Amino acid sequence: MVPPSQSNTIDFDAAKLQRLGFTGSRNLPLKPASLVELRHQLSLQLQTSLDAERILNLFFREVQRLVPLDALAFQHPSHDLRLELGERAPHSAGYRLSHEGEYLGELIFRRKQRFSEEELIQLESLLASLLFPLRNALLYRTALQSALRDPLTDTGNRIAMDQVLQREVDLARRNLQPLSLLMLDIDHFKSINDNHGHALGDEVLKAVAQTLKNQLRNIDMVFRYGGEEFLVILSGTNREGAALVGERLRFAVMELQCLDAGRHIDVSISLGCSSLLPGESGESLLRRADNALFVAKREGRNRLSMAG
Numbered sequence: 567m568v569p570p571s572q573s574n575t576i577d578f579d580a581a582k583l584q585r586l587g588f589t590g591s592r593n594l595p596l597k598p599a600s601l602v603e604l605r606h607q608l609s610l611q612l613q614t615s616l617d618a619e620r621i622l623n624l625f626f627r628e629v630q631r632l633v634p635l636d637a638l639a640f641q642h643p644s645h646d647l648r649l650e651l652g653e654r655a656p657h658s659a660g661y662r663l664s665h666e667g668e669y670l671g672e673l674i675f676r677r678k679q680r681f682s683e684e685e686l687i688q689l690e691s692l693l694a695s696l697l698f699p700l701r702n703a704l705l706y707r708t709a710l711q712s713a714l715r716d717p718l719t720d721t722g723n724r725i726a727m728d729q730v731l732q733r734e735v736d737l738a739r740r741n742l743q744p745l746s747l748l749m750l751d752i753d754h755f756k757s758i759n760d761n762h763g764h765a766l767g768d769e770v771l772k773a774v775a776q777t778l779k780n781q782l783r784n785i786d787m788v789f790r791y792g793g794e795e796f797l798v799i800l801s802g803t804n805r806e807g808a809a810l811v812g813e814r815l816r817f818a819v820m821e822l823q824c825l826d827a828g829r830h831i832d833v834s835i836s837l838g839c840s841s842l843l844p845g846e847s848g849e850s851l852l853r854r855a856d857n858a859l860f861v862a863k864r865e866g867r868n869r870l871s872m873a874g
């Protein structure tokens with residue numbers, strides 16, 4: 567798919583901000599505003615985006631029309647969201663944000679000079695304008711993330727895989743970096759289901775996915791490709807490196823302690839590995855990993871096969 571060119575892209579957030587009279591030039595001095603004016607403007611402005619980072623950037627910029635700041639830090643660990651704007655400074659005012667009991671993150675204002683009582687009251691009043699937009703942005707972030715994840719194994723799904731693979735192929739080409747894939751499949755998974763039940767089969771799938779994530783540096787690169795099939799994207803990794811990772815994964819799965827009523831179940835995986843060739847497409851790289859996996863299965867399973 568060809569990404570839209572810059573000239574065909576309309577930034578609706580920016581367009582709406584412009585209509586509202588917020589031109590967004592970072593270099594122009596900020597026009598001072600009263601608390602009432604600023605609260606009104608923030609309530610309009612922060613509604614223009616569902617992107618938490620953008621909302622916090624806007625908030626940081628606009629708040630300074632009333633209270634000068636050097637930095638704003640925000641974090642919401644369970645959303646994996648961490649933001650540091652401006653330059654660190656010794657004095658700080660920190661807030662734990664929540665709305666109707668729902669935790670929305672920690673926000674810290676920082677400054678070289680101490681904050682006065684009046685400034686703290688103003689900041690707290692302005693923070694109230696942030697809560698709804700921030701809550702909506704966090705909900706949107708959750709929705710986006712769940713659209714890209716496989717709920718059973720908490721790995722990326724096929725949609726995420728297609729996007730990441732394309733991106734990684736483009737990056738590898740541009741930066742002349744190696745890129746490898748490991749396509750892997752649990753051996754005789756049908757008989758695990760048949761002999762121990764589908765629920766236990768699900769537990770095995772989850773355990774294998776967790777093992778893969780535990781063994782890898784970048785857990786965001788593990789995707790559920792199909793029923794009992796996973797894809798691992800190894801950016802910056804050549805053929806030899808990928809073979810080492812593949813064997814490490816294979817041994818880790820063999821050591822899994824999967825039990826059914828106290829009885830050990832043998833679990834193993836077969837893997838196919840391919841490394842990006844000059845000028846090769848993502849589809850071709852994927853196809854070669856899949857073919858190599860087929861060879862690993864044919865040659866007896868519980869093994870790694872390298873694409874030619």
Ligand SMILES: Nc1nc2c(ncn2[C@@H]2O[C@H](COP(=O)(O)OP(=O)(O)OP(=O)(O)O)[C@@H](O)[C@H]2O)c(=O)[nH]1
Nearest residue numbers: 751752753754755756757759764767768793794863
């Ligand atoms: N429990 C469970 N089983 C699944 C899931 N998705 C697919 N399966 C099962 O996975 C099995 C895959 O079986 P096959 O494709 O025959 O492969 P296999 O038995 O692993 O044999 P080889 O791959 O040749 O070693 C099928 O029985 C599917 O029903 C799932 O989400 N949960």
